[in-house]
Amino acid sequence: MKETKSIEWYKSRFDLFEKSLNGESKSELHALRKQAMQKFAGMGFPSSHDEEWRFTNVLPIAKMEFTPVFEYSGKGLRQADIDKFTFGGLHCTRLVFINGHLADEFSTHDPQPGVTIAGLRSAINSHSELVNRHLAKYVKIGENAFTALSTAFIHDGAFVHVAKNTEITNPIHLLFIVTGDQKVAVSPRNLIVAEPGSKASIVESYVSLASAPYLTNAVTEFVVDENATIEHDKLQDESLDSYHIGTIHFQQSRNSNVVSNAINLGAAIARNNITAVLNGEGIESTLNGLSLATGTQHVDNHTAIDHAKPHCASHELYKSILDGKSKGVFNGKIFVRKDAQKTDAKQTNKTLLLSDEATVNTKPQLEIFADDVKCTHGATVGHLDEEQKFYLRSRGVGEEEANDLLTFAFASDVINRVHIDALREQLDMMIHARLQRGRMLER
Amino acid sequence: MLEVRNLHASVNGNEILHGINLKVNAGEIHAIMGPNGSGKSTFAGVLAGRDAYEVTEGQVLYQGKDLLDMQPEERAREGVFLAFQYPVEIPGVTNTYFLKAGLNAIRKHRGLELLDAVDFLALVKDKMKLVEMDQSLLNRPVNEGFSGGEKKRNEIFQMAVLEPKLSILDETDSGLDIDALRIVADGVNKLRSKENATIIVTHYQRLLNYIVPDFVHVLVDGKIVKSGGKELALLLEERGYDWVREETEAVA
Incomplete structure (x- = not known):
């Protein structure tokens, strides 16, 4: 059954959002937002009848009526508050986002030729061609209600562009902090474009200084061109009464290499959708994940690896440690298309249960349409040896x-x-x- | 040092040990020999505190204390060491980390200062020579990817580092080629002193060519049926276990 009250709520927030935009409402981006809002209104939040959400009940999120944040405010924040989340002063370029908006005052810039690191909001003007070419082209607006909702409220996020054959020397840390005592919804939107032969490390972390429950609904798209190399590390450490929906997409071209490490520690309900599309030959894709949950936490990792072309390899290792009454979900899809001969795909999912009341639902889902491939998967659930x-x-x-x-x-x-x-x-x-x-x- | 009195033990309700009596003094080496299924490993496991075994009757005194009343870690801290027949692999924990955790727990219990990384490494390097162990094994996960010989050497190496008072070697010779056997035996011999004692549990006499026992006991069907000096081991090697069994039955 569709939950209509929440749809009305976000529609009314969208109307307010439009009013706040003034001249921007005629832009290409805003057309995208409107389209996304329509999609969301048509779908509503998923229910457990939806196969993709069978084990993750998002009703608590639907009921909560979170308020999207339209403006930046760094009020009351000091550098010391930010420093808690900088991994002990990790040497990097750092963009800090407060409630989804770029905080210039806390961000550091380390200019390097061939590298653009900016807020998406300013990149929409300064790099409009690139943004319009790639934004929302990989994560489909209507993929699910959350991607639609996130896209409808696109406001800011990170934009990273690495020019051909450029290697970024320091990692780029995208730090997303939610703060305040309001039930806010933040929708960071990140776009990373790695041109042919380039190399970069991107670290995303989602943390909290907030005293009220909130919703983070983030979408990150990576365009990984020929021969480009990306390491992506993500830390989700939201407050324990908040909700985190994270969608990550890697669009990979020939001979590119992606390593993704996703660590989940926080949130009452966390759902990650991580997709890699291997759209060229000789690609390597590695998706690793570690989730820790305790109390009544719920952590759901959905991964999808799409082998579209021959001679590609994917490796996947997802592990969870579940204590208390926590629940874990793992769904790992691997598609091997008809053309994708000589695919080598390996998926491993291991869950360690530290209590008798913790539970896990794990489902490998392999759909193989080529005949000369090597695909293995294994799942273990157990206690300490x-x-x-x-x-x-x-x-x-x-x-x-x-x-x-x-x-x-x-x-x-x-x-x-x-x-x-x-x-x-x-x-x-x-x-x-x-x-x-x-x-x-x-x- | 160790006194076992009328020890009965079961696994899943089946009695395996039917009343073992054994006395081990400091400075002695005892060999417990017996055919497969005679209860040798059960006996070693009971002494180390493996919880799959239930002691139904009897008593074990170790340095005057009730050994059976102690948790496995307490036994280790009091100086009991079991060299495993099948050393366990622990992925994700390095050999160094594993040993340091054990050694410092034992030192703490004995009121000794905890070793820092530098002192620990110095100690470890010294002890590695004893079993001719390659230093690269130190930073590898415990026993993971080790050959059979490396695993057994690792056991004796741990014994050298932890300096137990009572060592129980459970089938340490099984799966070893002759060179590895010699190295392991040399290690044990070098660690031998007037203050410590060793119990060697084995099926074959082979190891006893290198480690000469003071006493040999024959375990058959969960009972020690014959005890003697080192010559008994040779007799067993020559004539097998059947004659002991027959002799016992004849007496009964």
């Missing part, structure tokens, strides 16, 4: 420490795949602290 525990204890390690050690080892398998040393060390410490804190809360 008793034999490993006994081995540790027989060497003097206490039971709790043995549990922590083994749990941490399970997690570091993913963290170790982050290539940026300083970031990996920071994530390591965070996960360690989180696991120990989780233990103290739960037992």
Whole structure:
């Protein structure tokens, strides 16, 4: 059943949004927004009858009536507030977004020839041709209600362009902070264009200083041209009463290489849709994920890898550690099109249950239309290994420490795949602290 | 050091050990030999505190304390060490980290200062020579991708680092080629002292050519049916286990 009250709410917010835009309402972008709003109004939020949302009930999000934020305000924020989220001062170019809007005052710029790093809002004017060519061309507006809603309220986000054969020396950190005591909806929209032969590391992190529940509904599109290399690391550490919907799309061309590491720690409900389209030969795509959940948290990872052309490889490792009464969902789609001979696709999904009440639904979904391919998938769900525990204890390690050690080892398998040393060390410490804190809360 | 009195133990309700009596003093090496399924590994597991085994009767005193009352980690901290028949792989935990966690837990228990990374490494490098272990194995995940010989050497290496008072070697010779066997045996011999004791659990006499026991006990059907000196091992090698069984049955 369609939930109409929420549709009316966002329609009325959209009317206000339009009024706030003044002259912009005739632009190409706004036509896109209007189209998206129509899509959303036609669909409404998904229900559990929708196969794609069977195990993730978004009714709490639909009911909440979040308010989109139209203007930037950095009121009351100090640099020290931001510094908490900079991974110990990671050496990088950093764009800071407050409630979805670029905060120039907190952002750092490290100009490099051939590299454009800007807010999407200004790029719409300064790089209109590029933006119009790529924005919303890969993540379909009507993919689901959340992408439609996010697109309808596109306001700002990050725009990164790396020119041909340019290698970005430092990582680019896109830091999204939600703050304040209002139930806000933020829809960051990011567009990253890596031209042929270029190389970049992009780190996205979603964190909170907010005292009220909120909705982050972010969309990030990557255009990865021929021979380009992208490492993407994402940390989702929203507040525990908030909601995070994150859509990421990699559009890959011939011989390009993408590594994506997605870490989920926060949010009451988190849903990630990560898609890689391998639209050329010789492409390599690696999607890794680690989710930690406890209490009543719900974390859902939907991945899709689309092998459209021959001789491509994809590797996927998704792991979850679930404690308390938390719920995990994993759905991993791999499409191998008729043309995509010699595809090598491997998917692994492992869940560690730390309590008897935590549950997981995992579903590999392989659709293979080519005949000369190598596709493997495996899913395991289990508790800590008793034999490993006994081995540790027989060497003097206490039971709790043995549990922590083994749990941490399970997690570091993913963290170790982050290539940026300083970031990996920071994530390591965070996960360690989180696991120990989780233990103290739960037992 | 160790006194086992009338020990009975079961797995899933089936009694495997039917009343074992054994006394081990400091400085001694005891070999427990027996055919497959005689309860050798069960006995080693009970001493180390494996919880799949249920002790239904009897007593084990270790340095005057009730061993069966202690958790596996307490036993380790009190100086009991089990060299596993099948050393366990722990992906994601390096050998160094694993050993340091164990050693420091034991040192803490003994009121010794905890070792920092530098001191630990110095200690470890010294002990590695004992079992001719390659240093590259230190930073690899525990036993992951190790050959059979490397795993067994790793056990003796751990023993060297943790300096136990009572070591129980469970089928340490199984799966070893002759060179590896010699290296492992050399390690054990070098660690031997007047203060510590060793129990070697084995099916074959082979290892006892290198580690000479003071006492040999024959375990058949969950009971020690014969005890003697090192010559008993040779007799077993020559004549197998059947004659002991027959002799026992004749007595009964």
